[in-house]
Amino acid sequence: MKVEQRPADSKSKEAFTDKASLLNLYREMLLIRRFEEKTAEMYQAAKIGGFCHLNIGEEATIVGTISALRPTDYVYSTYREHGHAIAKGIDPRAVMAELFGKETGTSHGRGGSMHLFSADRRFYGGYAIVGQALPIACGSAYAINYKGTDDVVMSSFGDGATNIGAFHESLNVAKLWHLPIVFVCVNNLYGMGTAVNRASAVTEIWKKACAYDMTSERVDGMDVLAVRRITDQLVAQAREEHEPSLLECVTYRYRGHSMSDPDTYRGKDEIKEWQTRDPILSLGEHMKKQKMLTNEEIERIDEEITAQVEDAVKFAEESPEPDPKDLYRDVYAGEGAA
Amino acid sequence: MAVLAMRDALNQALREEMKRDESVFLLGEDIGLYDGSFKVTRGLMKEFGEKRVLDTPIAEEIIIGTAIGAAMSGLRPVAEMMTVNFIMVAMDQVVNAAAHIRYMFGGGTKVPLVIRTPGGGGHQLGAQHSHSHENWFAHVPGLKVVAPGTPADAKGMLKSAIRDDNPVMFIENEGTYAVKGEVPDGEHLVPLDKNEVKRAGDDITICAHSRMLIVAMDAASELEKEGISAEIVDMRALRPLDMAPVIESVKKTSRLITVEEGWRSYGVGSEIASRVYEEAFDYLDAPVARIGAAEVPAPYNKRLEKIAFPGKADVVVTAKALLGKN
Ligand SMILES: Cc1ncc(C[n+]2csc(CCOP(=O)(O)OP(=O)(O)O)c2C)c(N)n1
Numbered sequence: 001m002k003v004e005q006r007p008a009d010s011k012s013k014e015a016f017t018d019k020a021s022l023l024n025l026y027r028e029m030l031l032i033r034r035f036e037e038k039t040a041e042m043y044q045a046a047k048i049g050g051f052c053h054l055n056i057g058e059e060a061t062i063v064g065t066i067s068a069l070r071p072t073d074y075v076y077s078t079y080r081e082h083g084h085a086i087a088k089g090i091d092p093r094a095v096m097a098e099l100f101g102k103e104t105g106t107s108h109g110r111g112g113s114m115h116l117f118s119a120d121r122r123f124y125g126g127y128a129i130v131g132q133a134l135p136i137a138c139g140s141a142y143a144i145n146y147k148g149t150d151d152v153v154m155s156s157f158g159d160g161a162t163n164i165g166a167f168h169e170s171l172n173v174a175k176l177w178h179l180p181i182v183f184v185c186v187n188n189l190y191g192m193g194t195a196v197n198r199a200s201a202v203t204e205i206w207k208k209a210c211a212y213d214m215t216s217e218r219v220d221g222m223d224v225l226a227v228r229r230i231t232d233q234l235v236a237q238a239r240e241e242h243e244p245s246l247l248e249c250v251t252y253r254y255r256g257h258s259m260s261d262p263d264t265y266r267g268k269d270e271i272k273e274w275q276t277r278d279p280i281l282s283l284g285e286h287m288k289k290q291k292m293l294t295n296e297e298i299e300r301i302d303e304e305i306t307a308q309v310e311d312a313v314k315f316a317e318e319s320p321e322p323d324p325k326d327l328y329r330d331v332y333a334g335e336g337a338a
Numbered sequence: 339m340a341v342l343a344m345r346d347a348l349n350q351a352l353r354e355e356m357k358r359d360e361s362v363f364l365l366g367e368d369i370g371l372y373d374g375s376f377k378v379t380r381g382l383m384k385e386f387g388e389k390r391v392l393d394t395p396i397a398e399e400i401i402i403g404t405a406i407g408a409a410m411s412g413l414r415p416v417a418e419m420m421t422v423n424f425i426m427v428a429m430d431q432v433v434n435a436a437a438h439i440r441y442m443f444g445g446g447t448k449v450p451l452v453i454r455t456p457g458g459g460g461h462q463l464g465a466q467h468s469h470s471h472e473n474w475f476a477h478v479p480g481l482k483v484v485a486p487g488t489p490a491d492a493k494g495m496l497k498s499a500i501r502d503d504n505p506v507m508f509i510e511n512e513g514t515y516a517v518k519g520e521v522p523d524g525e526h527l528v529p530l531d532k533n534e535v536k537r538a539g540d541d542i543t544i545c546a547h548s549r550m551l552i553v554a555m556d557a558a559s560e561l562e563k564e565g566i567s568a569e570i571v572d573m574r575a576l577r578p579l580d581m582a583p584v585i586e587s588v589k590k591t592s593r594l595i596t597v598e599e600g601w602r603s604y605g606v607g608s609e610i611a612s613r614v615y616e617e618a619f620d621y622l623d624a625p626v627a628r629i630g631a632a633e634v635p636a637p638y639n640k641r642l643e644k645i646a647f648p649g650k651a652d653v654v655v656t657a658k659a660l661l662g663k664n
């Protein structure tokens with residue numbers, strides 16, 4: 001489908017001049033890209049089972065938002081969350097091990113690709129029911145207010161999720177109860193095979209927040225600096241004023257909905273066109289222009305990251321399977337099976 | 339020991355637990371300023387403030403979802419669903435989320451949450467306000483399900499539920515809120531996983547929970563007049579299901595009736611019967627008899643409604659039939 005392109009956001013380029021932080025964003029996005037490419041490979045090699053949804057193409061929406069958070073802030077995501085988990089600081093080894101179903105995975109092999117989790121990193125989970133995590137994220141935000149800390153919750157979900165009741169119930173109470181939460185809609189223009197304009201009466205998702213008198217923004221989700229700049233503002237608003245917001249990041253997934261999607265509902269040209277705006281390549285180009293990065297450095301970073309991903313695979317391969325005798329572990333807290 | 343109505347016993351449990359633990363808070367529709375649809379939360383907003391007694395919009399999914407997220411983030415929410423019928427719009431949160439989160443995240447978090455909600459019919463409220471669904475929840479690993487039938491158990495089990503680290507479905511009954519009974523003052527904890535004999539007898543065992551416990555007790559008094567000694571086992575702990583007192587009783591009486599207010603098919607009685615067949619088949623002198631609601635959506639008409647829900651007479655007739663005394 002066609003979307004109106006956003007004019008290039010020159011202000012955000014001016015706002016980030018520090019090489020170290022740009023390099024961080026670049027590395028994080030590349031790590032997610034290489035991790036997901038490897039994941040696809042491992043899926044095809046049948047090392048990974050079940051459903052598997054990749055973040056390729058959407059890296060700027062992940063890194064641009066999550067890099068604006070503190071370690072104690074909460075992130076809630078969906079089944080398309082490998083990148084969010086990594087960006088929130090979970091070791092790629094533990095993520096890959098979870099995809100492999102191993103005991104060393106983030107969820108000890110009980111969750112898989114769609115249910116990554118880490119209490120330590122305050123990555124509060126991948127949820128496989130569309131829209132389900134938004135109300136739960138509101139609960140974390142309520143707890144923050146209750147305890148009087150200044151943490152923030154970020155709840156990430158797709159364009160498709162904005163048509164389900166839970167989305168609207170969540171925006172309503174977030175505004176009503178002054179919850180410190182940023183709702184991030186990753187608008188990749190499709191919910192499975194259904195384009196936004198075939199599913200939503202309002203195709204500019206940010207407008208949906210207007211019904212709740214809530215701050216909302218639409219940003220070019222292929223431009224990590226633009227995403228980061230606006231997220232900084234929204235996170236500050238949540239943290240300091242306890243005012244929620246909705247951020248719509250317009251982006252594109254290069255691959256099918258999941259590994260089992262033959263991708264017949266959209267044209268190859270459309271995919272190619274979006275790839276010309278690749279978030280990682282564009283940031284690289286920008287940094288080269290600013291003399292912050294050379295082609296040699298780009299190559300070296302890529303080698304390092306590729307090695308890191310290989311190491312994650314090796315770790316996952318070599319990790320033990322869950323012990324069958326532990327099948328019933330953790331159905332209930334504080335005791336054995338019931 | 340004071341004599342309290344069920345609703346006041348529940349209120350006492352909430353108040354005591356809120357005093358005991360700052361992390362306990364209540365949320366639900368009209369539980370604060372309005373004092374609760376059934377007045378279980380009466381006075382609590384005045385006493386504890388709006389942060390700890392949170393009036394919510396009429397949006398069940400956000401109520402349960404908020405409670406889950408708060409529970410995962412260090413609080414102990416007690417969510418009220420105005421009636422169990424309304425929880426249907428939040429079943430995703432109850433089953434796919436509350437019950438499964440701990441396991442699917444590999445034990446990385448816990449969900450110490452209580453969902454209080456009344457079921458039950460008999461008030462001419464028709465098909466969308468009268469049913470009982472504890473079997474739906476009791477089907478789900480990850481949930482605990484309790485349904486007390488006396489004010490003392492209501493207090494003691496609610497306190498235990500609030501202190502438990504798991505999602506607990508705390509099923510109340512609209513028809514029992516005014517029922518009175520002796521309730522121990524202060525610290526009174528009843529375990530969530532223990533059923534017990536509420537009346538000893540020799541001839542026949544009757545299993546019942548919630549309002550049907552009262553019906554069964556009444557029936558037992560009537561049976562006694564006719565020389566039949568019924569043993570009543572209170573099935574207040576539905577998941578985990580404590581079968582020990584049932585098995586023990588059946589070994590003595592050799593006859594079992596199950597009574598529930600919901601439909602029989604795939605019901606609580608079906609589960610109890612299966613377990614008795616598995617564990618005490620040889621002790622039975624007759625097939626297990628299941629009593630439950632007529633398999634229709636609850637009718638409005640008073641007479642039809644009376645026929646549709648199980649009552650004392652059903653229990654008496656079934657008991658006599660099982661003993662060959664009709
Ligand atoms: C309640 C529910 N209905 C249907 C599905 C099946 N499903 C999984 S993902 C998906 C598309 C969601 O699209 P969107 O919210 O845009 O997220 P995206 O996959 O594009 O990231 C559907 C229909 C589901 N998981 N949950």
Ligand SMILES: [Mg+2]
Nearest residue numbers: 158159190191
């Ligand atoms: Mg989408």
